[in-house]
Amino acid sequence: MHLHVANHPLIDHKVTVLRDASTPSPTFRLLVDELVTLLAYEATRNVRVVDHEVTTPLTVTMGTKIASPAPIIVPILRAGLGMLDGMTRLLPSAEVGFLGLKRDEETLKAITYANRLPEDLSGRQVFVLDPMLATGGSLIAAIEYVLERGATDVTCVCLLAAPEGIENVRKAVGDRADVSVVVACVDEKLNEVGYIVPGLGDAGDRLYGVV
Numbered sequence: 001m002h003l004h005v006a007n008h009p010l011i012d013h014k015v016t017v018l019r020d021a022s023t024p025s026p027t028f029r030l031l032v033d034e035l036v037t038l039l040a041y042e043a044t045r046n047v048r049v050v051d052h053e054v055t056t057p058l059t060v061t062m063g064t065k066i067a068s069p070a071p072i073i074v075p076i077l078r079a080g081l082g083m084l085d086g087m088t089r090l091l092p093s094a095e096v097g098f099l100g101l102k103r104d105e106e107t108l109k110a111i112t113y114a115n116r117l118p119e120d121l122s123g124r125q126v127f128v129l130d131p132m133l134a135t136g137g138s139l140i141a142a143i144e145y146v147l148e149r150g151a152t153d154v155t156c157v158c159l160l161a162a163p164e165g166i167e168n169v170r171k172a173v174g175d176r177a178d179v180s181v182v183v184a185c186v187d188e189k190l191n192e193v194g195y196i197v198p199g200l201g202d203a204g205d206r207l208y209g210v211v
Protein backbone atom coordinates (compact mmCIF):
# COMPACT_ATOMS: atom_id res chain seq x y z
CA MET A 1 0.00 0.00 0.00
CA HIS A 2 1.26 3.41 -0.90
CA LEU A 3 0.44 6.36 1.37
CA HIS A 4 0.53 9.93 0.16
CA VAL A 5 0.03 12.68 2.73
CA ALA A 6 -0.80 16.01 1.11
CA ASN A 7 1.48 18.77 2.15
CA HIS A 8 0.03 22.07 1.08
CA PRO A 9 -0.79 25.24 3.03
CA LEU A 10 -4.19 25.64 1.37
CA ILE A 11 -5.16 22.10 2.33
CA ASP A 12 -3.95 22.67 5.91
CA HIS A 13 -5.94 25.89 6.12
CA LYS A 14 -9.16 24.26 4.92
CA VAL A 15 -8.70 21.25 7.23
CA THR A 16 -8.28 23.63 10.17
CA VAL A 17 -11.64 25.27 9.41
CA LEU A 18 -13.23 21.80 9.05
CA ARG A 19 -11.97 20.83 12.50
CA ASP A 20 -13.53 23.90 14.09
CA ALA A 21 -16.61 22.71 15.98
CA SER A 22 -18.34 26.02 15.21
CA THR A 23 -18.13 25.58 11.42
CA PRO A 24 -21.72 25.10 10.23
CA SER A 25 -22.82 22.33 7.84
CA PRO A 26 -23.08 24.50 4.69
CA THR A 27 -19.47 25.70 5.12
CA PHE A 28 -18.35 22.20 6.08
CA ARG A 29 -19.85 20.77 2.88
CA LEU A 30 -18.23 23.46 0.75
CA LEU A 31 -14.81 22.85 2.32
CA VAL A 32 -15.05 19.07 1.86
CA ASP A 33 -15.85 19.67 -1.80
CA GLU A 34 -12.89 22.03 -2.22
CA LEU A 35 -10.54 19.66 -0.40
CA VAL A 36 -11.46 16.76 -2.67
CA THR A 37 -10.59 18.87 -5.67
CA LEU A 38 -7.17 19.58 -4.23
CA LEU A 39 -6.56 15.96 -3.18
CA ALA A 40 -7.79 14.65 -6.52
CA TYR A 41 -4.85 16.32 -8.19
CA GLU A 42 -2.59 13.81 -6.41
CA ALA A 43 -5.07 10.93 -6.38
CA THR A 44 -5.46 10.99 -10.16
CA ARG A 45 -1.77 11.21 -10.89
CA ASN A 46 -1.82 7.67 -12.31
CA VAL A 47 -5.23 7.79 -13.94
CA ARG A 48 -5.05 5.74 -17.11
CA VAL A 49 -4.93 7.71 -20.31
CA VAL A 50 -4.48 6.90 -23.98
CA ASP A 51 -3.01 8.90 -26.80
CA HIS A 52 -5.57 11.06 -28.52
CA GLU A 53 -5.12 13.08 -31.66
CA VAL A 54 -6.45 16.62 -31.55
CA THR A 55 -6.78 19.24 -34.28
CA THR A 56 -5.82 22.68 -33.01
CA PRO A 57 -6.52 25.83 -35.08
CA LEU A 58 -2.93 25.45 -36.33
CA THR A 59 -2.14 21.79 -36.70
CA VAL A 60 -2.80 18.24 -35.67
CA THR A 61 -1.05 17.08 -32.52
CA MET A 62 -1.09 14.19 -30.11
CA GLY A 63 -2.67 14.64 -26.69
CA THR A 64 -4.26 12.28 -24.18
CA LYS A 65 -7.70 11.31 -23.00
CA ILE A 66 -8.97 9.19 -20.12
CA ALA A 67 -8.73 5.53 -21.11
CA SER A 68 -11.66 3.19 -21.49
CA PRO A 69 -13.18 1.54 -19.48
CA ALA A 70 -13.67 4.69 -17.46
CA PRO A 71 -12.56 4.80 -13.83
CA ILE A 72 -15.19 4.08 -11.22
CA ILE A 73 -15.71 6.29 -8.19
CA VAL A 74 -17.05 4.65 -5.02
CA PRO A 75 -18.19 7.01 -2.26
CA ILE A 76 -18.76 5.24 1.07
CA LEU A 77 -22.16 6.34 2.36
CA ARG A 78 -22.93 8.57 4.08
CA ALA A 79 -19.92 10.78 4.60
CA GLY A 80 -18.19 9.84 1.33
CA LEU A 81 -21.12 11.35 -0.56
CA GLY A 82 -19.83 14.76 0.45
CA MET A 83 -16.77 14.06 -1.69
CA LEU A 84 -18.55 12.79 -4.80
CA ASP A 85 -19.32 16.01 -6.65
CA GLY A 86 -15.76 17.29 -6.32
CA MET A 87 -14.40 14.06 -7.76
CA THR A 88 -16.87 13.73 -10.65
CA ARG A 89 -16.24 17.35 -11.58
CA LEU A 90 -12.62 16.41 -12.27
CA LEU A 91 -13.39 13.00 -13.76
CA PRO A 92 -16.68 13.59 -15.58
CA SER A 93 -16.40 10.38 -17.61
CA ALA A 94 -16.10 8.21 -14.48
CA GLU A 95 -18.87 5.86 -13.44
CA VAL A 96 -20.11 5.83 -9.85
CA GLY A 97 -20.82 2.83 -7.62
CA PHE A 98 -22.21 3.12 -4.11
CA LEU A 99 -21.30 1.31 -0.93
CA GLY A 100 -23.23 1.95 2.28
CA LEU A 101 -21.22 1.12 5.39
CA LYS A 102 -22.10 1.97 8.95
CA ARG A 103 -19.65 1.51 11.76
CA ASP A 104 -21.21 -0.25 14.75
CA GLU A 105 -20.22 2.21 17.45
CA GLU A 106 -19.90 -0.59 20.07
CA THR A 107 -17.78 -3.11 18.16
CA LEU A 108 -16.30 -0.57 15.68
CA LYS A 109 -16.93 -3.15 12.91
CA ALA A 110 -18.22 -1.91 9.56
CA ILE A 111 -21.70 -3.17 8.64
CA THR A 112 -22.67 -3.17 4.96
CA TYR A 113 -26.22 -1.90 4.36
CA ALA A 114 -26.06 -0.98 0.69
CA ASN A 115 -24.10 -2.17 -2.29
CA ARG A 116 -24.65 -0.85 -5.78
CA LEU A 117 -21.40 -1.74 -7.46
CA PRO A 118 -20.89 -3.48 -10.79
CA GLU A 119 -20.34 -7.23 -10.15
CA ASP A 120 -17.42 -7.19 -12.56
CA LEU A 121 -14.72 -4.61 -11.95
CA SER A 122 -12.07 -6.53 -13.88
CA GLY A 123 -9.23 -4.26 -14.75
CA ARG A 124 -11.08 -1.19 -13.53
CA GLN A 125 -9.37 1.70 -11.83
CA VAL A 126 -11.31 2.59 -8.67
CA PHE A 127 -11.36 5.72 -6.51
CA VAL A 128 -12.84 5.10 -3.05
CA LEU A 129 -14.02 8.21 -1.21
CA ASP A 130 -14.40 8.46 2.57
CA PRO A 131 -13.38 11.49 4.63
CA MET A 132 -12.46 9.50 7.75
CA LEU A 133 -10.00 6.61 8.11
CA ALA A 134 -10.32 5.78 11.83
CA THR A 135 -9.80 2.09 12.70
CA GLY A 136 -9.66 1.42 8.96
CA GLY A 137 -12.45 -1.19 9.17
CA SER A 138 -14.70 0.63 6.70
CA LEU A 139 -11.95 1.37 4.20
CA ILE A 140 -10.60 -2.18 4.37
CA ALA A 141 -14.12 -3.54 3.71
CA ALA A 142 -14.46 -1.23 0.69
CA ILE A 143 -11.02 -2.11 -0.69
CA GLU A 144 -11.78 -5.84 -0.29
CA TYR A 145 -15.14 -5.45 -2.07
CA VAL A 146 -13.62 -3.88 -5.13
CA LEU A 147 -10.56 -6.14 -5.25
CA GLU A 148 -12.80 -9.24 -4.99
CA ARG A 149 -14.71 -7.95 -8.02
CA GLY A 150 -11.51 -7.68 -10.02
CA ALA A 151 -10.42 -4.06 -9.63
CA THR A 152 -6.71 -3.76 -10.27
CA ASP A 153 -5.90 -0.28 -9.15
CA VAL A 154 -7.52 1.23 -6.03
CA THR A 155 -6.92 4.76 -4.81
CA CYS A 156 -8.62 5.84 -1.58
CA VAL A 157 -9.13 9.54 -0.98
CA CYS A 158 -9.56 10.52 2.68
CA LEU A 159 -9.40 13.76 4.61
CA LEU A 160 -8.22 12.65 8.05
CA ALA A 161 -6.56 9.39 9.04
CA ALA A 162 -5.48 7.92 12.37
CA PRO A 163 -2.06 6.23 12.42
CA GLU A 164 -3.74 3.07 13.78
CA GLY A 165 -6.11 2.94 10.80
CA ILE A 166 -3.32 3.42 8.28
CA GLU A 167 -1.43 0.56 9.92
CA ASN A 168 -4.53 -1.68 9.77
CA VAL A 169 -5.03 -0.94 6.07
CA ARG A 170 -1.37 -1.65 5.47
CA LYS A 171 -1.67 -5.01 7.25
CA ALA A 172 -4.86 -5.89 5.35
CA VAL A 173 -3.57 -5.17 1.85
CA GLY A 174 0.05 -6.11 2.46
CA ASP A 175 2.57 -4.92 -0.06
CA ARG A 176 0.15 -4.61 -2.98
CA ALA A 177 1.51 -1.78 -5.08
CA ASP A 178 -1.84 -1.05 -6.71
CA VAL A 179 -3.58 0.14 -3.54
CA SER A 180 -2.92 3.67 -2.39
CA VAL A 181 -4.32 6.11 0.13
CA VAL A 182 -4.19 9.86 -0.38
CA VAL A 183 -4.95 11.81 2.77
CA ALA A 184 -5.01 15.49 3.72
CA CYS A 185 -3.68 14.93 7.23
CA VAL A 186 -2.56 12.11 9.53
CA ASP A 187 -3.84 12.91 13.02
CA GLU A 188 -2.42 11.99 16.40
CA LYS A 189 -4.41 8.95 17.50
CA LEU A 190 -7.74 7.21 18.01
CA ASN A 191 -9.48 7.81 21.30
CA GLU A 192 -10.97 5.05 23.47
CA VAL A 193 -14.22 5.07 21.47
CA GLY A 194 -12.55 4.97 18.07
CA TYR A 195 -12.73 8.66 17.14
CA ILE A 196 -9.86 10.43 15.45
CA VAL A 197 -8.08 12.96 17.71
CA PRO A 198 -7.89 15.91 17.24
CA GLY A 199 -10.16 15.02 14.28
CA LEU A 200 -13.31 16.85 13.33
CA GLY A 201 -15.97 14.74 15.04
CA ASP A 202 -18.44 12.60 13.09
CA ALA A 203 -18.03 13.59 9.46
CA GLY A 204 -21.44 12.22 8.44
CA ASP A 205 -23.19 14.17 11.17
CA ARG A 206 -21.32 17.35 10.35
CA LEU A 207 -22.21 17.04 6.67
CA TYR A 208 -25.79 15.86 6.98
CA GLY A 209 -26.89 16.17 10.61
CA VAL A 210 -27.24 13.69 13.47
CA VAL A 211 -29.37 10.63 12.67
Ligand SMILES: O=P(O)(O)OC[C@H]1O[C@H](OP(=O)(O)OP(=O)(O)O)[C@H](O)[C@@H]1O
Pocket residue numbers: 076077078079080101102103104108110130131132133134135136137138139165194202203204205
Ligand atom coordinates in the same frame (compact mmCIF):
# COMPACT_ATOMS: atom_id res chain seq x y z
O1 LIG B 1 -12.22 3.59 10.00
P1 LIG B 1 -13.48 3.25 10.69
O2 LIG B 1 -13.27 2.93 12.16
O3 LIG B 1 -14.27 2.18 10.00
O4 LIG B 1 -14.37 4.57 10.76
C1 LIG B 1 -14.54 5.40 9.67
C2 LIG B 1 -15.94 5.34 9.15
O5 LIG B 1 -16.83 5.96 10.08
C3 LIG B 1 -17.57 6.97 9.43
O6 LIG B 1 -18.76 6.49 8.90
P2 LIG B 1 -20.01 6.16 9.85
O7 LIG B 1 -20.00 4.71 10.23
O8 LIG B 1 -20.10 7.16 10.95
O9 LIG B 1 -21.23 6.34 8.84
P3 LIG B 1 -21.83 7.70 8.24
O10 LIG B 1 -20.91 8.10 7.14
O11 LIG B 1 -23.17 7.28 7.78
O12 LIG B 1 -21.88 8.73 9.33
C4 LIG B 1 -16.64 7.41 8.32
O13 LIG B 1 -17.29 8.11 7.31
C5 LIG B 1 -16.04 6.13 7.87
O14 LIG B 1 -16.81 5.43 6.92
Ligand SMILES: O=c1cc[nH]c(=O)[nH]1
Pocket residue numbers: 079132134194195196197199200201202203204
Ligand atom coordinates in the same frame (compact mmCIF):
# COMPACT_ATOMS: atom_id res chain seq x y z
O1 LIG C 1 -13.42 10.48 14.16
C1 LIG C 1 -14.20 9.80 13.47
C2 LIG C 1 -14.15 8.39 13.44
C3 LIG C 1 -15.02 7.72 12.64
N1 LIG C 1 -15.93 8.40 11.92
C4 LIG C 1 -16.00 9.76 11.95
O2 LIG C 1 -16.86 10.36 11.28
N2 LIG C 1 -15.14 10.41 12.74
Ligand SMILES: [Mg+2]
Pocket residue numbers: 079202203204205
Ligand atom coordinates in the same frame (compact mmCIF):
# COMPACT_ATOMS: atom_id res chain seq x y z
MG1 LIG D 1 -20.88 8.93 10.92
